[in-house]
Amino acid sequence: MSRPTRAEARPGGRYARPRLALVACAVLAASGLTALPAGAAGPGTPYDLDASGSSDLVAGTPDAASAAGSVTVLPGSAVGPTAAGRRTLTQDTGSVPGAVEPGDRFGAATASGDLDGDGRLDLVVGSPGENDTSGNADRGSVTVLTGASGLTAGTSFTTGRHWGPSASARLGTDVEVGDVDGDGLDDAIGLGPGTAGSGSWLVWRDSATGAVHTRGVSFDPAVAMDGAVGDFDGDGYDDLAVTVVDTYGIGKVFEFTGGPDGLTGGFGAQVPPGRSLDAGDIDKDGYDDLVVGQPLAADAQGRAGGQVTIKRGHVWGLNHPGDTVTVHQDTDGIPGTAEAGDAMGTSVALRDIDGHGVLDVLAGVPGEDITVDGTARAGAGAGLVLRLTADLTVASAQALNQGADGIPGAAESGDRFGADVAAGDFTGTSSTGLAIGAPGENSGDGTVVHVDADGTGVFIGPAAVGTPADGGLGTVLAP
Numbered sequence: 001m002s003r004p005t006r007a008e009a010r011p012g013g014r015y016a017r018p019r020l021a022l023v024a025c026a027v028l029a030a031s032g033l034t035a036l037p038a039g040a041a042g043p044g045t046p047y048d049l050d051a052s053g054s055s056d057l058v059a060g061t062p063d064a065a066s067a068a069g070s071v072t073v074l075p076g077s078a079v080g081p082t083a084a085g086r087r088t089l090t091q092d093t094g095s096v097p098g099a100v101e102p103g104d105r106f107g108a109a110t111a112s113g114d115l116d117g118d119g120r121l122d123l124v125v126g127s128p129g130e131n132d133t134s135g136n137a138d139r140g141s142v143t144v145l146t147g148a149s150g151l152t153a154g155t156s157f158t159t160g161r162h163w164g165p166s167a168s169a170r171l172g173t174d175v176e177v178g179d180v181d182g183d184g185l186d187d188a189i190g191l192g193p194g195t196a197g198s199g200s201w202l203v204w205r206d207s208a209t210g211a212v213h214t215r216g217v218s219f220d221p222a223v224a225m226d227g228a229v230g231d232f233d234g235d236g237y238d239d240l241a242v243t244v245v246d247t248y249g250i251g252k253v254f255e256f257t258g259g260p261d262g263l264t265g266g267f268g269a270q271v272p273p274g275r276s277l278d279a280g281d282i283d284k285d286g287y288d289d290l291v292v293g294q295p296l297a298a299d300a301q302g303r304a305g306g307q308v309t310i311k312r313g314h315v316w317g318l319n320h321p322g323d324t325v326t327v328h329q330d331t332d333g334i335p336g337t338a339e340a341g342d343a344m345g346t347s348v349a350l351r352d353i354d355g356h357g358v359l360d361v362l363a364g365v366p367g368e369d370i371t372v373d374g375t376a377r378a379g380a381g382a383g384l385v386l387r388l389t390a391d392l393t394v395a396s397a398q399a400l401n402q403g404a405d406g407i408p409g410a411a412e413s414g415d416r417f418g419a420d421v422a423a424g425d426f427t428g429t430s431s432t433g434l435a436i437g438a439p440g441e442n443s444g445d446g447t448v449v450h451v452d453a454d455g456t457g458v459f460i461g462p463a464a465v466g467t468p469a470d471g472g473l474g475t476v477l478a479p
Contacts (some may be wrong), residue, residue, distance in 0.1 A: 029059030046424055047112050047479040049077055049121050049147060050085070054428030057081035057435055057460070058123070059448060060107030060476030061467050065090075069106030071125055072465045073151065076426040080433055080450045083464040087151060094152025097143055098130060105129040105172075106143075109477045111184030115176035115207045120147030122154070122203075124188045126172025132158060135219055140171030142190035142203070157205050160214035164198025171201055173451065177240030178229035180258035183208050187262070189229070191242060193222035200225060202256065204263055213262060217254055220246040230279030230288030233257065233317035241290050241318060243273045249298055253290075255318045258450070269318035271311045274299045280350040282359045283390045287313025291361055295344025300345075305329050305338030308345045308363050310392050325392045329365075335384065335399035336368065343367035344384070351423035353432050354387055361386040362434060364418030370401055370411035385438045400436065400451065407457040408451060409441075414438040417449070421476040435460075437474025446473030 010206075016116040047055045054076025062069040067130040071089045074081035091098035093105055098104070109126035116122065122320040128140040145154040159169045171192035180187050185207040200217040224245040237258030245251040251273030254262040276293035283289065290313070295306040307328035314320045329338040336342070346425045347364035354360060363384045383400035402409040402417055411417070417438040426433040431453035439446040446467070467473045 045428075046281060047121065049073055049075070049112065049123060049151065051120060052076060052428065054330040055424030055426050055447070057422070057424070057426060058110050058112075058449070058478040059465055060110050060125070061471045061473055062065070062476065064081060064109040064467055064471035065100070066102035067129065068100045068102055068104050069108065069127065070467070071123075072467065073105040073108060073271055074460065074465065076424075076428055079426055080426040080452050080458070081152060081435070083462060086466065088357045088466050089145070089151060091127075094149070094456050095154075096145065096152060096344070097154065098127065098141070101131070103129040107476060108172060109175045109476060111175045111177040111188070112478070115144055115177070115186045115188060116146060116148070116183050117223070118148055122147050122187040123151050124175045126175040126190060128170035128192065130158070130172070132293040132469055134169040136165070138168045138170050139166045140169055140173070140192050141188070142172050142175055142188055142205075144188050144205075146288065157203065157212045159192065159201055159203055160212055162201070162214040163216050164194070166198075167253045168195035169198060169201050170194070171203055173225055174227050176227045176229045176240065178213035178258070179238065180204060180238045181260060181262045182237050182258070189227065191217070191225050191227050193225045195221050200358065202240075202242065202263070204335055206262060209468055215256075215263070215266065217242055217266065218244050218246060218252065222246055224275045226277050228277035228279040228290060230290065230313065232290065233280070233289050233315055234287045234313065239317060240278065241269065241271070243275065243277055243292060244422060245273060245275070245299070250300060253292070253318065267319060270304060270321050271318050272299070272301070272309050272324070274309070274345060276348045277346060280349050281313070282310065282350070282392055283312065284386055285313070287315070290318060291350055293346050293348040293363060295343035295346040297340070300328070303338055305330055305342035306342035306344035306346070306365070308348060308386070308458040310361075312392065327394055331394070333394060334368075334386075334397045336365070336382070340371070341367040347418065347420045349421050349423050351432050353423060353434070355431070356387075358388055358390050359390060360388050362421045362423055364421045364436070366416040372403070372411055377411045377413045379414050379416055379440070380411035381419065381438060383418045383421060383434070390421050396407060400434070402438070402449070406455045407447050409447075409449070412441075414440040419474060420477045422479055423431065424452065424479040429453070435477050437477050439472040439474040441474070444470045444472055445473060446475065448474050448477065
């Protein structure tokens with residue numbers, strides 16, 4: 001999952017992440033999210049790519065235009081993400097590296113941070129289907145677009161020498177941003193699931209020197225892969241957690257630790273694996289915690305409906321036993337029932353949604369069946385807000401469904417509402433709004449639903465975003 005940028009200086013001149021805690025002045029009531037007075041926001045608003053004081057919504061549509069892909073930036077405004085001033089980025093925009101080619105899947109993942117130290121946020125975009133000039137198909141690439149250029153120019157990098165063939169490395173399947181070497185500049189990170197004979201890949205670029213470092217993650221190629229950046233051991237350097245499920249169905253979480261030399265290690269963490277990750281300091285003990293979405297029964301220790309697991313950070317990072325909390329739809333107080341195919345945890349995001357000073361979990365349940373007028377709508381999907389306490393327990397929970405509690409639209413079969421989720425200060429009022437993707441809406445055209453701080457939901461459809469029919473809008477969202 002994508003990661004916010006830094007907001008405050010640490011002693012010695014380094015920058016600290018805001019630990020995903022938008023000091024939100026919002027209260028999530030049963031009827032929605034109610035904003036309190038503004039004024040708590042400071043500089044460094046996550047994904048504020050136009051420096052307006054509000055988070056922008058970034059929507060990647062990697063399957064658009066014969067899977068050439070695109071990324072659309074919808075600026076935040078007083079009413080949330082808006083089509084006014086939107087920017088659509090492809091590989092033929094300005095001086096964006098590369099060229100528009102079918103199958104590149106530009107926009108498969110995005111992240112944001114200040115990689116050049118100019119005070120403007122830059123955008124990192126993954127293109128896992130990119131072919132290189134030597135004929136290596138699907139080697140993949142990671143593109144860094146600078147904020148100073150208006151996101152229309154930048155550089156790209158791909159895998160270096162490490163192990164196995166570069167063909168089908170699919171670098172850019174996930175991208176992350178973090179200051180892994182402690183020099184005050186965010187660094188770009190790309191992950192690629194690899195192919196037979198190569199295993200899965202991790203590549204990070206040192207923003208200060210431009211040096212690109214290539215590492216392996218697991219010896220076998222992956223069918224699922226995601227990462228999250230956090231300071232899991234509290235030493236002041238960003239670390240990287242990577243969850244991998246290989247072609248044999250075996251899953252594992254690996255932890256790469258940050259330090260003066262960047263990312264090192266790669267040992268197996270004592271965390272159950274899954275398909276989606278996010279990180280932040282939930283319990284405020286100085287160690288970032290990891291949230292793992294486990295949507296399939298194979299990930300969720302046999303629980304067919306999926307689940308979400310939270311792992312505490314520690315002086316040993318993620319390599320310590322215990323300290324995990326697991327939540328599913330059979331947990332007391334969680335709406336719904338755990339059923340085969342629900343896919344709870346397909347997407348996860350950590351934000352202080354209700355303004356109580358503790359990070360909460362927004363989880364997608366895109367396989368959820370919703371009954372409307374006595375008829376089950378298969379795969380209509382849902383979102384779940386899990387309001388946490390500092391001891392990582394769930395204080396309360398709320399389900400978000402289309403056609404209920406102010407959410408526009410109707411629950412329809414195959415919408416896959418919750419396929420991706422995001423949260424940010426889209427209005428610049430220090431309140432947290434939600435963005436929930438439904439890429440199956442209208443037979444694959446897709447849509448995004450923005451739920452603002454007073455619980456009002458609005459559609460952000462293909463017409464507003466400028467994506468084509470069958471573009472799958474809502475597949476990739478950030479922040």
